[in-house]
Amino acid sequence: MKSKAWTEKVMQGVFFIAACTSVLAVALICIFLFANGIPAIRQIGFVKFITGDIWRPGNELFGIFPMIIGSIYVTAGAIIFGVPIGILTSVFMAMYCPKKIYRPLKAATELLAGIPSVVYGFFGMVIVVPIIRDFGRTLKMMGLVEKSGDGKGILTTSIVLGMMILPTIIGTTESAMRAVPPQYYEGSLALGATQERSIFKVVIPAAKSGVITGIVLGIGRAIGETMAVIMIAGNQPRLVNNILLGVRTLTGNIVIEMGYATGLHREALIATGVVLFVFILIINFSVALLKRRGEHE
Known part of the structure; x- marks a missing residue:
């Protein structure tokens, strides 16, 4: 008994240490981001940083509104497609x-989750970009758009990201639907x-929590x-x-320029990470509120 x-x-104790490690990891990330990002936001100016539409580090212009x-x-x-x-x-x-x-279908959806991001990128460059480029040129010839772009843009990115989020949505939604009592x-x-x-009016609403989780x-x-x-x-x-023209995202902005950034430029990129982190927190809190409302209803 004593041994047991x-x-x-x-x-x-092991479980407690594991839990503390997870919390500590999140805390360290938050400390790093805010300790390095907040001073840059103060120096640049919060409103100027968030709403500025010019990103030109050489002239110390750090507006991330286009990236947002x-x-x-x-x-x-991606949500619309996926x-x-x-x-x-x-x-x-x-x-x-x-x-x-x-089983083959389940394996295929799980395989989608294991494909590296760079492979999705290559697929987009080789397959999707030429299709969207030709599509844009057709629209331009018809007079529906002024600029057709080169195939790299919002539409192409949305399609590829829609493919990338499929396994997450499929896995959680299917599990939630199977958890609904068959009665x-x-x-x-x-x-x-x-x-x-019956499926769309009874089963899916009953599995709403899992569906929302998958979407988030x-x-x-x-x-x-x-x-x-x-x-x-x-x-x-x-x-x-x-949607045929190119844009830059918050994550893309950080990765593209972090390798050579120094001084205020580097701190501004870290501050961009702070904004991205806050976005994720807002999304998570919004979903938590939706879940609570759903449970009360």
Whole structure:
């Protein structure tokens, strides 16, 4: 008995240390970001830093508004492309998929999660960019757009990011749907509802928490993606009103310039990381509030 009690205490200590390590890692990241980023924001000026539309480190102009908008554009585009496909795929896998093809399909979706970002970037450069370039030229010939771009831009990035967030959305949504008691679905059918109506009006709302979690994780993946985005986004720090033109994201801005940045320039890039970190926190808190409202309802 003493040996068992001693073992339990040791394991409790191990679990406690593991938990403290996780919290410490987050705390150290926060300390590093804010300790190095806040002074730069103060020196540049918060409003000037956030709302400035010119990023020209050589002239000490550090406005990240174009990068904020660029990140929002490509993330929103990824949601538009990825979320409907991800949810519909989850519905098929959870409710319709024959057993013979479930395993290959499941393996394929899991494989998507394991593909390196640079491979997605190469795929975008070789396959998606030429298609979007030709599409833009066609629109320009028809007089629908003034500039067609070179294929690297918001639309291309949104498509590739939409593919990258699919495994996250599919995995969490399917698991959430399978966790819904089958009586919900069967009861809806017994009341005369069609199969599709039962799924979209009963099963998916019951799995809302898991679906929202998957979408948020997908948003986090999209807004934090760097390598693939750098390869296909165009990387121009500017404001655009055309999804065919290139933009620069917050993460792309940091990676592109951190290698040679010094002084205030380097601190401004770290401050960009602070802004990105705050965005992620806002998203997480918003989802937590939505979950609480859903539970109360």
